[in-house]
Amino acid sequence: MGRYKVKKVFQDARTNEIYSAGVLITLTTDRANEIVDKLGVEYLELVSQNSKETNEPIQVEKTDSSEQKQHEDDSFPKMISRGHYELSNGELFDGNKTAAVEAENALEK
Numbered sequence: 001m002g003r004y005k006v007k008k009v010f011q012d013a014r015t016n017e018i019y020s021a022g023v024l025i026t027l028t029t030d031r032a033n034e035i036v037d038k039l040g041v042e043y044l045e046l047v048s049q050n051s052k053e054t055n056e057p058i059q060v061e062k063t064d065s066s067e068q069k070q071h072e073d074d075s076f077p078k079m080i081s082r083g084h085y086e087l088s089n090g091e092l093f094d095g096n097k098t099a100a101v102e103a104e105n106a107l108e109k
Contacts, residue, residue: 001026001027001028002026002027002029002032002046002047003024003025003026003046003047004024004025004026004027004032004044004045004046004047005022005023005024005044005045005047006019006020006021006022006023006024006025006043006044007021007042007043007044007045008021008042008043009021010035010039010043012035013038024047032044076088076104077093077097077100077101077103077104079097080092083095083096085097085100087100087103087104087107088104088107088108089107
């Protein structure tokens, strides 16, 4: 398994997950090479084992969504998908981000 830094936002064609720029993901070599073949080398960057970034060819392994969530910010509201947010009390909110932030702030009062 290899760890990779996402350099440009892209949506995984197999899982429909959207990977944001700057996120660290773990993928199989085959899956990483497939992504690079389809999108290009400017989308992923191999990260060495000692957390130093390198410009080596990409070899990626698939991560569990739970593993990826460890790298995401734990602040609320959390975006689940476009227009769908989870609030800190577990409620799901449909709407734009501004409205979701207002709903979250109302919970904190």
